[in-house]
Amino acid sequence: MAKENTAPDMNASASSIERACIEKGMKMTDQRRVIARVLSDATDHPDVEGVFRRASEIDPKISIATVYRTLRLFDIANIIDRHEFGDGRARYEVAAEGSHHHHLIDMKTGRVLEFENEELENIKRRIARELGYQLVGERLELYGVPFGTGDGASESDNEG
Ligand SMILES: [Zn+2]
Numbered sequence: 825m826a827k828e829n830t831a832p833d834m835n836a837s838a839s840s841i842e843r844a845c846i847e848k849g850m851k852m853t854d855q856r857r858v859i860a861r862v863l864s865d866a867t868d869h870p871d872v873e874g875v876f877r878r879a880s881e882i883d884p885k886i887s888i889a890t891v892y893r894t895l896r897l898f899d900i901a902n903i904i905d906r907h908e909f910g911d912g913r914a915r916y917e918v919a920a921e922g923s924h925h926h927h928l929i930d931m932k933t934g935r936v937l938e939f940e941n942e943e944l945e946n947i948k949r950r951i952a953r954e955l956g957y958q959l960v961g962e963r964l965e966l967y968g969v970p971f972g973t974g975d976g977a978s979e980s981d982n983e984g
Contacts, residue, residue: 859895875891926941
């Protein structure tokens with residue numbers, strides 16, 4: 825009978841994070857490998873608790889302290905990106921090598937939408953250049969509420 829468990833085989837091909845860690849000369853323990861796999865498989869932007877929950881399903885012996893330490897390590901090594909989407913909680917995703925995307929945070933649901941915009945990239949580079957700088961880093965998030973949901977619909981309403 826087919827098993828309910830559809831989790832990827834841990835012995836299957838190394839996750840992209842694991843490969844990046846090995847390239848940077850980091851020692852890969854089994855637990856780090858599990859956390860790397862969780863992040864590689866994530867299609868959202870989990871916070872520490874989220875990573876911990878998913879990692880625990882694969883290896884119940886993993887502690888949240890290990891998750892904290894490992895995420896910090898991956899972050900320092902630029903293997904993952906750390907975001908804060910206005911709620912003060914750090915969220916993580918695999919650092920995008922080629923593609924560059926930004927985030928729009930739905931203030932009603934907390935949903936995070938990813939987008940890419942070439943025009944925006946050009947504008948950012950141009951602003952930096954006009955100020956005499958080469959752009960090497962940035963932090964940009966958009967926050968919004970869906971149209972037609974009541975709040976924020978009345979933009980002509982000045983409150984201050
Ligand atoms: Zn993202």
